[in-house]
Amino acid sequence: MKVIKFKNKKKYRYKRKVIIKNFILKISVGLHDFEKKKKQRVRFNIDISTDSNIKPNNNNLASIVNYEDTINKITFITEKKHHELLEDLAENIFDIIFENKIVKKVNLKLEKLDIIKNTESVGIEVSKSKDE
Numbered sequence: 234m235k236v237i238k239f240k241n242k243k244k245y246r247y248k249r250k251v252i253i254k255n256f257i258l259k260i261s262v263g264l265h266d267f268e269k270k271k272k273q274r275v276r277f278n279i280d281i282s283t284d285s286n287i288k289p290n291n292n293n294l295a296s297i298v299n300y301e302d303t304i305n306k307i308t309f310i311t312e313k314k315h316h317e318l319l320e321d322l323a324e325n326i327f328d329i330i331f332e333n334k335i336v337k338k339v340n341l342k343l344e345k346l347d348i349i350k351n352t353e354s355v356g357i358e359v360s361k362s363k364d365e
Contacts, residue, residue, distance in 0.1 A: 252279070257274055257275070263317065
């Protein structure tokens with residue numbers, strides 16, 4: 234009797250994202266003098282893609298992106314100083330998120346909610362990824 238071995242042909246493509254949706258802070262941001270005097274509401278939407286080769290592990294928190302930690306760091310950098318441009322703030326946010334070695338790509342949307350009449354919001358959307 235001949236034993237036939239079947240190869241497992243299932244191959245999966247795995248992607249994992251951490252999502253921070255509609256996070257709103259009152260921060261000091263903008264070029265105009267009135268923006269430097271009064272904080273304004275800014276909405277943050279962030280998608281953080283991680284290394285799909287690293288399996289989440291309860292005993293190793295370095296295997297995940299902690300969204301609470303990310304939110305706390307964003308809160309800290311927005312309280313620390315005035316940002317004249319949303320683009321400058323975005324770069325600072327990228328810097329703190331990419332400190333985590335498993336992060337591969339970040340999509341970031343920043344919106345000022347109260348600055349232009351007759352609009353829900355104005356802002357920027359940027360993506361940044363690590364070269365592999």
